[in-house]
Each structure stands twice: as structure tokens, then as C-alpha cells.
Amino acid sequence: MSDAIKHECGIALIRLRKPFQYYIDKYGTPLYAVNKLYLLMEKQVNRGQDGAGVANIKIDVPPGHRYISRYRSVEQQPVADIFGKINKKFRKAVKHHKDRALDGQWLQENVAFTGEVWLGHLRYGTHGANEIENCHPMLRQSNWRSRNLVMAGNFNMTNVEELFNKLVSLGQHPKEKVDTVTVMEKIGHFLDEENQRVFDRFKGIYENPDLSDIIEDNLDLQRVLHRSCRDFDGGYAMVGMTGFGAAFVARDPSGIRPAYYYADDEVVVVASEKPAIKTAFNVDYSQIREVTPGHALIIDKYGEYDEYQFIQPTEKRSCSFERIYFSRATDPDIYNERKMLGKLLIPQILKEVDYDLENTVFSYIPNTAETAFFGMVEGLEEYLFQKRKRAIIEGGLSNEELDKLLAFRPRIEKLVSKDVKLRTFITDDAHRDDMVSHVYDTTFEVIKKGVDNVVVIDDSIVRGTTLEKSILKMLDRLGPKKIIIVSSAPQIRFPDCYGIDMSKMKEFVAFRAAMQLLRDRGLDNRADEVYAQCVAAIESGNASAENYVKALYTPFTHEELSQKVADIVTPKGINAEVAVLFQTVENLHRACPNHSGDWYFTGNYPTAGGNKVVNKAFVNFMEGKIVRAY
Secondary structure, three states, X not given: OOOOOOEOEEEEEEEEOOOHHHHHHHHOOOOHHHHHHHHHHHXXXXXXXXXXXXXXXXXXXXXXXOOEEEEEEOOOOHHHHHHHHHHHHHHHHHHHXXXXXXXXXXXXXXXXXXXXXXXXXXXXXXXXXXXXXXXXXXXXXXXXXXXXXXXXXEEEEOOHHHHHHHHHHOOOOOOOOOHHHHHHHHHHHHHHHHHHHHHHHHEOOEOOOHHHHHHHHHOOHHHHHHXXXXXXXXXXXXXXXXXXXXXXXXXXXXXXXXXXXXXXXXXXXXXXXXXXXXXXXXXXXXXXXXXXXXXXXXXOOOOOEEEEEOOOOOOOOOEHHHHHHHOOOOOHHHHHHHHHHHHOOHHHHHHHOOOOHHHEEEEEOOHHHHHHHHHHHHHHHHHHHHHHHHHHHHOOOOHHHHHHHHHOOOEEOOOEEEOOOOOOOOOOHHHHHHHHHXXXXXXXXOOOOOOOEEEEEEOOOOOOHHHHHHHHHHHHOOOOOEEEEEEOOOOOOOOOOOOEOOOOHHHOHHHHHHHHHHHHOOOHHHHHHHHHHHHHHHHHOOOOOOOHHHHHOOOOOHHHHHHHXXXXXXXXXXXXXEEEEXXXXXXXXXXXXXXXXXXXXXXXXXXXXXXHHHHHHHHHHHOOOOOOOO
């Protein structure tokens, strides 16, 4: 994605199912879980670079010993920073007690981060400053083990205001009106109530301290999650650990946010992406399962686990952007889907270059578009195969013509590469754009000037500013006749509110194109009508019922919007003709049949809160408010 956006977050959970000493004896180190969690997090660092956090719970350590450890960091390399500190603790302990370096019981009683339950989180901040207090895991503390709650997640809620008011009605006094706090406090409230329910059931039958163990054995986390999450509106994969060692991973009923797990007799492991689990534990992809939407993977204090439904699942609408861009393409399914996205663009591309492959050069930008590029090239090869086959069957070619036909290959070049060493510190607008354009390097003397078409594939186009400010100017210096920018994703028309930081309408070049087309065709009143509908719906409390913003796009075809996008992003003064092609929604679903979440392209939100967000986002745009719509 040439237009960088913040998105998603990454989660990682490890539950050791055997005593701590077992891993020391088998693997020769007390750092078995530390090393595995580090791998899980490093292999998901693509999901969050604003900050990171790690928490650890020790099970059944004697009173008087700390059993919860947590580090968080917003350093430039937060994962390395955290694990450097954890390793430093172990080195210090070994230095002064060398005879205890492999004594599991002593380590658990005297050294932090020696517990059986581990939680890691990678943060991309979509709300709040990049401060350590905004980093997960969050901790809700109590002197009762069973009332402690450590939480982290990959989520955004659309109804934070309602959740906040609900907490107030319950008698709480939340310190912030953000989804992270409201979600944790709501689950924490019902965890407290569950503790009280079990306490009332068994008091008089058991005495303290035995009663504490009875409470822990009889807490119903499925019930806690059902009562907590029934009025959540959003996409979420939430991980929680209780102070006594039970843990859960709860996934939203539409399966918007991803969560996968693997289990054997030694561990239960959860992550946002399958490749992280495969790499860290060297298991087959077939052994990694997806947490069922509307269900929670619950692991009790003894390490037993299962999935339990805590809310009624709805139609599965898993985020298709995960497949297009966010998740690592080392997942074989995602790799094949991205290749298919590139291949399905071939008919549009051939039409745009007037089938003149001899004078067309194909490339890609940025590196994340490489897999779609491979698919595009594969599609070109298939087209040429069919063309050769028809020509041979029809006959009539001379030997020279046949040789030329059989020898022809698509022209593939690495035209653009990012110079990771270059940083821009120019503050004045007059010179910043010129400096930004040099963040990329170009390969010269491979384009026939004034003759060749240049086709460059990107995985998605959000704002279009990078195209306008740097990429198109840079490609124009190569001297092509025509530049075709191809997006393997459809036109992004609507905001996201389930984890991706795309909440302001004016940021979408496709939206700006629609507004410009309305003006060009004298349809300005349509925007005013939609604005009036949105305002009325918000004031009446019915903003969740319908996405009124869809009406802005209905007068125009897919091709008309693409052409207007090309007009908008084309810089003044360049010589080449510019075209922009987008993937169709139909082809997106062909390529990614099991991940139908397409609301950013279609406006078909999986929850009612999505409609409220898009209507409010448009009102904000019309009123000139540059704020999030949720």
C-alpha cells in the first residue's frame, strides 16, 4: 500500500500445559515460553509498530509472591526492548544464583516472567496518543486472584458512548471514554459479579482460604463473556487472563477480526496470523484452527481448553483487507488469494493498453504488491498461451511469425524501489513534495520514450496522495506514453470502524472523485440531500438503520469513478497519459471467497454501528470537522 495507514493490532497467547520444570528439563532453558512468545510477536510485527506489551501469570505460587508481571514499551523497536528487559532479569538471577538457574520452583518464586500463561500485544494506535498507558495488555487489579484481569485485543467498538454510559449506570466511574477502557471495565464488572455469585453459592460450605480455590474452579467465563459482550458493536479478537491462570480468546460474532490457535499436550497457542504459529512451533497449517465467530476459546487453570459460544454468531464477514494487504503473504491461502487478485485484473489491463503487450512494461509498488504482481504476470502468460494456441490452430503463420509469437514474453521490470535510507526533514510545503519524490528510486533506460505503456500494480489506493506527489512524477521521468496504475483492491469508498484507521471521508480519493463528479454533472443537491438524511437520522437516534452515503455513488459507474480518480491524482505538467484501474468487488469475492467483509468498498457493514459511523463521518465532512466518527 503506497498510502500508509495504521491498522489492526496483533495478539499472541501461550498457555503452558505442563509444570514449568518440564520445559526446563526438556528444552534445557527456563526461557522456552519467552523465546516462543518473542517469535510469535516478531512474526506479527507487521500488525503494530506503535508499541508492544507482554504480561505473564504464574499459577499457584504461594501468597507473598508476585504472580503477575507486565512490561510495555513505545520505544522504536518495542518488542526487542521488552524482551531485552525480560532476558536481563533472567541473566541477573542466574548471575547471583547459578545453582538455581534450572530450578523451576525457585525461579517461579523469585524471578518475574516465569509463569505458565503469556500474553503479548502489538499496537497500531487508531485512537489516543502513542504513550505507554495506551499500550496493551491492560491490567485490572485486585487482592483476590480471581478478580484480577489482564486484557489485550485487536478491536474497535462503534458504540463506545453507549458502553461508557452503561458502565456509569452500573455505578462505575471510568477514567476514560475509549473502547479499550470500557471493554476491560465491562468484562471486569461481570467477572466481579461472577466471583460474588460463586462466593455466595459456596460460603458456609467452605472456609477461607479453601474458598478462594473453590471460586476459581467454579467461575464460568463463558457466562462472564455472554453478559459482558452482548451489547458490543464492533470487530474484536479479545484476549484475557485471570489472576489464577484461566484465559480466554473471544471473537466477534461476524468474525471480522482474525484469531487462530494450535494446541498439543504441551501448549495452547493463539495468534492473529497462522504463519506466526507455524514458524514459532513448526506445525503444519492443517493443525492450526480458526476461533469460531461468536465463540471464545477458554483455557481453564488446569490447561484444559475448548471453544464455547458466548454470543449468537451472525453471517461471517471476515475482513477482506487482511487478505489483500494486512496479513503476511506467507500464509499459503493468502498467497494464492493475492495472486488471484492480480490475475483477475488482466482483462481490464489488456483493454487499457489496447492489447499492445509488445510496448508495455509491467512492474509493482510497493513490495507488499509483489504477490499480486506475480498473479498478474501469471495471468498474462495464460493469455499469451491461449493466443498462441489459437494462432497455431488457425494456421497461416510464416516460420518467422511463429518464432516471434512463441518467443514473446511480457516485459517485466523493477521500475520503482523505496530508498529506506532517505528521510525527509523539509518543513516548507514548497520543497517537501520534491524531497518526498526522492524517497523512491527509479530504474532508467528500460522504457522506450513516447512509445511504451507502463503498468504498475499496487495492492490498494486509499488517499492517492503518494501517487500524486511522488510516484506518477517519478514514473513520468522515464518517458512512457501512458502510465496505468492498477489496484488489486476495489475502490475504497467508505470508512472502516472495526480496526483500521480509515474513518474520515475526505481521505478517500474515490469519495473525492464521487463528490467532484456530482459537481461536474450538476448534482450537488444530492450531497445536500444525503447530508440532511444523515443529520435527521442522527438526531432521531436512527443512524444505525441505513447507510445513506451509498446514494452518493449510485449515479456513476465503476469506470467513471476510476477515470475521475485518475484526473485527481494526475500531477500538473506531466507528459504521460494516466489511467487508474481498480479491482471489482465481484472479482474480490472470487479471489477471497471465505472472507466476504467488504464494507469499505460496498458500504455493506456487518453491524448496525457501521451505518451510524458512515453517516456521522459524512456529516463531519460536510461540516468541516476533522475528527473520528466513532
